[in-house]
Amino acid sequence: MLSDTDLQAIGLTLRLATTTTLILFVVGTPIAWWLARTRSRWKGPIGAVVALPLVLPPTVLGFYLLVAMGPNGPVGQLTQSLGIGLLPFTFWGLVVASVFYSFPFMVQPVQNAFEAMGERPLEAAATLRASPLDRFFTVAVPLSLPGFATAGILTFAHTVGEFGVVLMIGGNIPGVTRVASVQIYDYVEALEYGNAHRLAAVLLVFSFLVLLALYSWRPDLRKT
Amino acid sequence: MKNLVTASAVLAVALAAGNAAAEEATIAVAANFTAPMKIIAEMFAEDTEHTVVTSFGATGKFYAQIKNGAPFEALLAADEKTPKKLADEGAGVADSRFTYAIGTLVLWSAKPDLVEDGKALLASGDFNKLSIANPKLAPYGVAAVQTMEAMGLKDALEPKLVMGENIAQTFQFVDTGNADLGFVALSQVMQNGEITKGSGWVVPADMHAPIRQDAIMLEPGKDNPAVAAFLEYLKSERALEVIHAFGYETE
Numbered sequence: 525m526l527s528d529t530d531l532q533a534i535g536l537t538l539r540l541a542t543t544t545t546l547i548l549f550v551v552g553t554p555i556a557w558w559l560a561r562t563r564s565r566w567k568g569p570i571g572a573v574v575a576l577p578l579v580l581p582p583t584v585l586g587f588y589l590l591v592a593m594g595p596n597g598p599v600g601q602l603t604q605s606l607g608i609g610l611l612p613f614t615f616w617g618l619v620v621a622s623v624f625y626s627f628p629f630m631v632q633p634v635q636n637a638f639e640a641m642g643e644r645p646l647e648a649a650a651t652l653r654a655s656p657l658d659r660f661f662t663v664a665v666p667l668s669l670p671g672f673a674t675a676g677i678l679t680f681a682h683t684v685g686e687f688g689v690v691l692m693i694g695g696n697i698p699g700v701t702r703v704a705s706v707q708i709y710d711y712v713e714a715l716e717y718g719n720a721h722r723l724a725a726v727l728l729v730f731s732f733l734v735l736l737a738l739y740s741w742r743p744d745l746r747k748t
Numbered sequence: 749m750k751n752l753v754t755a756s757a758v759l760a761v762a763l764a765a766g767n768a769a770a771e772e773a774t775i776a777v778a779a780n781f782t783a784p785m786k787i788i789a790e791m792f793a794e795d796t797e798h799t800v801v802t803s804f805g806a807t808g809k810f811y812a813q814i815k816n817g818a819p820f821e822a823l824l825a826a827d828e829k830t831p832k833k834l835a836d837e838g839a840g841v842a843d844s845r846f847t848y849a850i851g852t853l854v855l856w857s858a859k860p861d862l863v864e865d866g867k868a869l870l871a872s873g874d875f876n877k878l879s880i881a882n883p884k885l886a887p888y889g890v891a892a893v894q895t896m897e898a899m900g901l902k903d904a905l906e907p908k909l910v911m912g913e914n915i916a917q918t919f920q921f922v923d924t925g926n927a928d929l930g931f932v933a934l935s936q937v938m939q940n941g942e943i944t945k946g947s948g949w950v951v952p953a954d955m956h957a958p959i960r961q962d963a964i965m966l967e968p969g970k971d972n973p974a975v976a977a978f979l980e981y982l983k984s985e986r987a988l989e990v991i992h993a994f995g996y997e998t999e
Binding site for chain 1: 806808809811812876877879882884885909910911912913917920921924925926927
């Protein structure tokens with residue numbers, strides 16, 4: 525039913541979404557923790573910057589990433605001096621872009637979970653002489669698991685649905701940057717509507733299942 | 749033919765009626781023709797009592813929108829295939845079809861001194877990436893592939909290719925310096941008959957099939973005198989001068 529290039533595009537999409545989600549767990553969690561606990565006056569500005577990708581048009585974000593990661597941009601000059609070369613048109617370029625693009629989808633649910641937990645469990649753990657790191661991993665993280673689950677699923681699904689940013693910096697290279705959404709766009713533009721429908725149906729079913737999992741699974745986690 | 753007669757009659761009536769019949773035409777225009785179109789639209793508003801409203805974008809997208817009821821009254825396509833298809837399917841007025849411009853392909857770099865002999869440069873492989881328009885979608889992409897084939901370099905260049913969805917994005921990849929080289933439309937880098945930025949090599953016309961760009965009147969525009977007037981205006985001396993200045997040929 526699906527051609528080899530379709531399967532390749534789907535495989536690449538899943539690889540991109542998985543990599544992005546794993547990186548964001550590592551990068552997003554400390555920021556969510558800080559945002560949830562801080563009383564700094566920077567909380568507002570930093571929170572707003574984290575939420576920016578929600579409102580910026582993806583093509584705008586993609587264009588500025590293209591310029592920033594280009595040979596004359598600050599990121600591009602950094603990567604060149606580190607000997608990595610330029611990031612646009614590479615898989616890791618897409619990963620970097622996706623991390624920016626999906627940032628709020630990771631940070632906000634985790635931050636909400638940390639905030640909902642409150643200070644008391646941590647204070648109780650502190651009176652039992654748990655170190656800060658210990659408190660974080662044995663108290664805060666288990667209590668916030670539903671938040672992490674939501675964040676992970678949303679980040680993954682949002683990256684799967686990413687289009688505008690990838691289009692701007694990807695260069696449409698098969699197996700490297702041609703993800704499923706770009707492949708569908710190509711089909712539509714080339715008037716190959718049959719192929720577009722098939723691949724779109726796969727993504728539609730997949731997205732529905734992911735959201736179904738999210739909405740039916742989460743309350744169960746809450747009860748435990 | 750009947751439609752053309754009708755169109756001419758409508759045009760004649762419109763011209764006779766003068767200002768009383770000032771109308772607005774909504775026209776979809778291929779992205780590569782953006783710059784000349786803006787100038788021609790202004791001239792058209794000066795020289796006639798009518799005005800045009802323009803949308804710029806990819807021809808394939810316009811096709812999908814037109815087939816699904818978009819209110820465009822004429823299409824200036826990037827190819828000859830799409831207007832023909834629209835005419836065959838009854839969405840366009842068959843008799844109104846004509847070639848308004850023939851595109852010129854240029855091998856271009858944002859770096860001032862990089863491109864001198866295009867063929868030798870491509871053969872040397874002395875560049876990071878070569879940006880082309882997706883040949884599945886864009887006529888300029890087809891011409892780029894034909895050119896690489898004519899040079900016998902297609903396989904050698906394959907690993908260096910990056911693809912833009914349309915010629916505008918292809919240009920963007922090169923303009924931002926992310927790709928050293930790209931096959932773009934001469935109209936994108938030329939003003940008043942010369943390449944104003946970076947360096948370029950105009951691809952000889954015998955290396956690829958001509959990039960014929962056709963215009964067609966669409967069904968919603970059939971009875972709008974401004975549409976017929978504009979399509980006619982595209983063939984006028986003043987309009988042709990602009991079209992040539994941007995590096996297009998005409999018939």
